[in-house]
Amino acid sequence: MKLAAFLRLVRWKNLLLIIYLQILLKFYLFSVFELKTNINEFQFVILLLSLILITSAGYIVNDIFDLKSDLINKPQKVIVANQFSVENAQRLYLITNTLGIVLGIGLSLSIQKPTFAFIFIGASLLLYFYSKKLKSIPLIGNISVSLLVAFSIIILCLFDLNFAIQNEAQQLVIYIILLLSGFAFFINLVREIVKDIEDIKGDYNMKMNTLPILLGVSRTKKIAAFLCLFPLVLLLIIVVKYASIYKYTALYLLLFTLVPLLYVAIKLLSVKTKKDFKKLSVFLKIIMFLGINALLLFSLNLN
Numbered sequence: 001m002k003l004a005a006f007l008r009l010v011r012w013k014n015l016l017l018i019i020y021l022q023i024l025l026k027f028y029l030f031s032v033f034e035l036k037t038n039i040n041e042f043q044f045v046i047l048l049l050s051l052i053l054i055t056s057a058g059y060i061v062n063d064i065f066d067l068k069s070d071l072i073n074k075p076q077k078v079i080v081a082n083q084f085s086v087e088n089a090q091r092l093y094l095i096t097n098t099l100g101i102v103l104g105i106g107l108s109l110s111i112q113k114p115t116f117a118f119i120f121i122g123a124s125l126l127l128y129f130y131s132k133k134l135k136s137i138p139l140i141g142n143i144s145v146s147l148l149v150a151f152s153i154i155i156l157c158l159f160d161l162n163f164a165i166q167n168e169a170q171q172l173v174i175y176i177i178l179l180l181s182g183f184a185f186f187i188n189l190v191r192e193i194v195k196d197i198e199d200i201k202g203d204y205n206m207k208m209n210t211l212p213i214l215l216g217v218s219r220t221k222k223i224a225a226f227l228c229l230f231p232l233v234l235l236l237i238i239v240v241k242y243a244s245i246y247k248y249t250a251l252y253l254l255l256f257t258l259v260p261l262l263y264v265a266i267k268l269l270s271v272k273t274k275k276d277f278k279k280l281s282v283f284l285k286i287i288m289f290l291g292i293n294a295l296l297l298f299s300l301n302l303n
Helices: 002-009 012-032 041-065 067-073 086-110 114-132 140-160 168-198 200-205 211-215 217-227 229-242 247-268 274-301
Strands: none
Touching (some): 002 041, 168 217, 217 247
């Protein structure tokens, strides 16, 4: 029971998505384009463990700070105080966060890039201050956590690729990953705003100043719908630019990410109930997963 509760506390499905993406990049995309990489399999596991532990710590501390709000918004799903005492949750946060930072620092030193240690320290601090303060600041909190999601995609490039190499294959892979991180940033930004609308009752009682509380639900829905245009334009550019070379990838993106995202943008303008916002939030997560899977199709166009 405690293990199941802990897995829910650290959002195991989100962690699996991070693991899946990093494995896809390291052992599939880099391999398909025959890139020279810097870190071995053991160092990759250390990087992945550090990323997972710091992310888990972020979820734990977020639930600690959000306890009173969650008791109003989703009392049946509250884990802190029900399954774990606040004190035990704090201990879990300290353990996972410390282990994640230590592993990250150790990896940075082992590859002789000590300044990279600040990446793990900075991510940990940002997650803490997001939960404590930033998430109650309109849009700033949404942007900060979305930046972390985008950076979690880029981080493998920093550790594993040699930027002194200027060949066409590596430049294309870096470009693909930057586009993917941009896509992830905007999808997560829209999703965070949708979640703020979903949680407006508890946030209001906690005197938080989220976007829907500041501007109202109707205006916030329009902002979220407008923000959908950015990943839509990004996807359209990719489809148009690479349709002749990577036709399977372009077709997949058109059918399984662009069209569903357009549906979300239109649907956002009319949804009203908390249940509807929850459905859109889940749908956005599915679109993110489908977007990541587009990486699997690149090999079909290389022969």
